[in-house]
Amino acid sequence: MLNDTFAAMRQSIIDGAPDTASSLAQQGLAEGVAPIEAINNGYVPGMHDVGEQFARGQMFLPDMMASAEAMRAAMAVLDPELRRLGTERPMAGVVVLGTTKGDIHEIGKILVGTMLTANGFQVHDLGVDVAGEKFAEKVRELNADIVGVSALLTTTMRNQKRVVEALEKEGLRARVKVIVGGAPVTRRWAEEIGADGYAKDAMSAVVLARELIQEKLQSVS
Amino acid sequence: MRPKLELLDKTLIERILDEAFQLIEDPGVRVAPYVEDLLRAAGITVKEGVAHIPEVLARRLLDLVPRGFCLYDRLGKPAVHYNADSVHFDPGSSCLNILDPKSQEPRPAMSADLVRLVQVAEMLPQFAAQSTAMVCNDVPQEIGDWYRLLVVLWYSEKPVVTGAFSAQSLHTLIDLLAIESGGRENLRRHPRAIFDVCPSPPLNWSEFASQNLVDLARAGIPAEIVSMPLAGATAPVTLVGSVVQHAAECISGITIHQLAQPGAPIVWGGAPAIFDMRTGKTPMGAIETAMLDLACSQIGKYLGLPTHAYLVAGDGRVIDGQVEMESGISAVLGALAGINMISGAGMLDFLACHSIEKLVIDAEAIASAQRLIQGIQPRGLSLAVDMFAQTGLQGDFLKLKETRALFRYEQHFPSAVIDRGLPVPDGKGPDILQRTRQRVDDLISSYERHPLTADVERALIAFAEREAKPTGLDGLPGILSPELAHVPK
Numbered sequence: 001m002l003n004d005t006f007a008a009m010r011q012s013i014i015d016g017a018p019d020t021a022s023s024l025a026q027q028g029l030a031e032g033v034a035p036i037e038a039i040n041n042g043y044v045p046g047m048h049d050v051g052e053q054f055a056r057g058q059m060f061l062p063d064m065m066a067s068a069e070a071m072r073a074a075m076a077v078l079d080p081e082l083r084r085l086g087t088e089r090p091m092a093g094v095v096v097l098g099t100t101k102g103d104i105h106e107i108g109k110i111l112v113g114t115m116l117t118a119n120g121f122q123v124h125d126l127g128v129d130v131a132g133e134k135f136a137e138k139v140r141e142l143n144a145d146i147v148g149v150s151a152l153l154t155t156t157m158r159n160q161k162r163v164v165e166a167l168e169k170e171g172l173r174a175r176v177k178v179i180v181g182g183a184p185v186t187r188r189w190a191e192e193i194g195a196d197g198y199a200k201d202a203m204s205a206v207v208l209a210r211e212l213i214q215e216k217l218q219s220v221s
Numbered sequence: 222m223r224p225k226l227e228l229l230d231k232t233l234i235e236r237i238l239d240e241a242f243q244l245i246e247d248p249g250v251r252v253a254p255y256v257e258d259l260l261r262a263a264g265i266t267v268k269e270g271v272a273h274i275p276e277v278l279a280r281r282l283l284d285l286v287p288r289g290f291c292l293y294d295r296l297g298k299p300a301v302h303y304n305a306d307s308v309h310f311d312p313g314s315s316c317l318n319i320l321d322p323k324s325q326e327p328r329p330a331m332s333a334d335l336v337r338l339v340q341v342a343e344m345l346p347q348f349a350a351q352s353t354a355m356v357c358n359d360v361p362q363e364i365g366d367w368y369r370l371l372v373v374l375w376y377s378e379k380p381v382v383t384g385a386f387s388a389q390s391l392h393t394l395i396d397l398l399a400i401e402s403g404g405r406e407n408l409r410r411h412p413r414a415i416f417d418v419c420p421s422p423p424l425n426w427s428e429f430a431s432q433n434l435v436d437l438a439r440a441g442i443p444a445e446i447v448s449m450p451l452a453g454a455t456a457p458v459t460l461v462g463s464v465v466q467h468a469a470e471c472i473s474g475i476t477i478h479q480l481a482q483p484g485a486p487i488v489w490g491g492a493p494a495i496f497d498m499r500t501g502k503t504p505m506g507a508i509e510t511a512m513l514d515l516a517c518s519q520i521g522k523y524l525g526l527p528t529h530a531y532l533v534a535g536d537g538r539v540i541d542g543q544v545e546m547e548s549g550i551s552a553v554l555g556a557l558a559g560i561n562m563i564s565g566a567g568m569l570d571f572l573a574c575h576s577i578e579k580l581v582i583d584a585e586a587i588a589s590a591q592r593l594i595q596g597i598q599p600r601g602l603s604l605a606v607d608m609f610a611q612t613g614l615q616g617d618f619l620k621l622k623e624t625r626a627l628f629r630y631e632q633h634f635p636s637a638v639i640d641r642g643l644p645v646p647d648g649k650g651p652d653i654l655q656r657t658r659q660r661v662d663d664l665i666s667s668y669e670r671h672p673l674t675a676d677v678e679r680a681l682i683a684f685a686e687r688e689a690k691p692t693g694l695d696g697l698p699g700i701l702s703p704e705l706a707h708v709p710k
Contacts, residue, residue, distance in 0.1 A: 061498045062453070107454055111501075154316065155386060184317075201500070
């Protein structure tokens with residue numbers, strides 16, 4: 001019975017159905033399902049499926065956006081209950097995300113944020129047209145583990161370097177990992193500007209973020 | 222008869238324009254404070270940074286746009302004609318990376334690379350204009366935009382498609398052009414360059430773009446709107462929906478521009494693309510991207526305006542069959558559509574990389590496209606009967622005087638880049654990349670720089686050194702160090 005509920009939750013994410021995801025969350029809570037169980041056994045596996053299908057070219061960006069919307073709808077129901085119970089999902093790391101100065105595009109960044117959130121990262125999205133100093137300020141405030149900087153245009157991707165420089169200037173570079181992404185961005189560019197990694201899509205951003213957190217933990221220990 | 226390709230019928234064009242006019246009024250167009258007073262003075266409502274432009278006013282301003290104008294070469298001759306169905310090509314612009322000539326791996330572009338590209342484009346008649354093709358990574362970022370133009374003016378006599386990276390630097394670029402043209406008035410009378418100005422999709426004329434439109438109009442220097450709807454991401458997913466958005470962005474830009482200076486030259490242009498729903502990339506070589514370009518320019522033509530589009534770019538990461546298929550197809554389509562300026566040749570990897578070798582191959586595709594639009598023409602009173610009268614059924618046409626007199630008009634002869642079966646020493650000829658590299662070397666070897674007058678050169682150098690000094694730039698790479706103009710082989 002419980003497995004059926006989790007399967008339905010998972011399917012609501014795959015279908016990209018926010019209303020269903022939300023009502024299943026409400027129904028689950030009413031039936032005594034622990035919110036953390038609903039997340040870990042229902043909704044997150046759904047997002048994993050979506051990510052894998054996307055990586056295989058079987059799902060497309062609009063499908064992903066709809067799945068992310070469904071995930072948000074479910075979390076809007078489950079988050080207050082998590083807080084009320086004083087339980088928390090184990091947090092994979094703190095990420096500050098933003099689109100670089102001069103650039104107002106954020107589709108890719110939103111997808112990355114969604115996938116990171118679905119995978120247990122605490123994501124703080126600074127929005128678009130964000131100067132390097134703002135990134136640095138937020139990193140300091142949150143003691144963030146990772147900064148993700150997006151750019152859609154060749155002209156604005158140069159400002160990704162400014163973010164790295166701002167972190168260096170503020171003396172934060174050693175304690176935070178930098179991931180860059182966006183249509184014109186390449187692995188080579190990431191290396192050139194001194195970023196720690198390049199993510200070509202939302203799923204690879206999750207994999208990379210996990211690796212970088214591991215790296216960070218190892219360097220601390 | 223000149224062959225022509227159109228994708229839209231009159232009814233659909235009228236619907237597209239009707240919806241575009243609706244959009245500029247409601248929801249309206251986001252504009253910068255720099256132009257709010259200008260718009261309000263014309264009776265346009267501007268609320269919270271959004272202008273609501275009435276159709277009647279927009280149509281009146283569209284009527285003021287010149288139906289044609291020229292760009293001039295350094296010698297003052299009209300070299301690019303923005304009007305009717307004239308077709309010209311220029312290399313793609315503002316690229317950060319180049320495919321290294323030796324390794325064929327992408328790397329940051331340097332001023333020496335831009336010098337080589339300009340020299341090659343100068344030697345290729347397929348390119349009526351140069352572009353400020355690459356950002357030179359060996360000069361500081363803050364002077365990157367005008368430095369490209371300085372290099373092009375130094376090495377080229379052709380007109381230039383360029384653009385500023387900020388509102389302030391536009392004036393530095395104009396100053397450079399004015400020095401080269403012998404003053405602002407000469408520049409206004411005989412513009413050597415046109416400036417791309419890009420709205421941010423959807424329907425947003427940023428501070429920088431708004432200011433560029435106004436300042437260019439007042440300086441009398443042609444502007445080229447490069448509207449970039451990305452179908453499905455920053456614009457409606459349907460091709461026709463994106464064409465509507467493109468039209469709305471162009472019309473609103475023209476409104477700002479013509480209010481600043483009625484009758485100033487401006488081009489209906491763009492770099493629309495589809496948004497790949499698998500990768501989030503914007504494939505410039507996709508057939509739908511080319512369809513968007515053609516449809517958008519058809520709207521401009523319907524309004525009687527000069528046109529521009531971004532084609533002849535491929536998406537693969539190296540010079541291969543895919544890249545050249547994409548580039549060749551769109552070169553032909555753009556020419557058939559009669560687009561006045563077609564930018565993009567030489568570019569690959571979603572516009573992230575330039576390649577001089579690709580530019581040379583693209584020039585061959587462009588030459589074929591240029592031949593195509595010359596069409597099939599009668600060249601005498603008789604089409605074939607007179608020639609048959611001479612040869613009879615023996616069919617010995619090679620001996621006919623008509624054959625000798627006319628074959629050069631009928632056949633385009635590509636360069637050695639294209640394998641047409643010419644004999645090679647060991648029977649196994651060089652591959653396309655080898656043939657192209659040889660062609661690049663030949664073109665650069667035969668390039669000869671025509672210096673500007675000594676006064677103008679001194680003035681350009683003094684100006685550049687003064688502007689570059691605060692950035693700490695040492696010398697003027699690619700210009701004062703001629704040896705830098707050649708990347709080691």
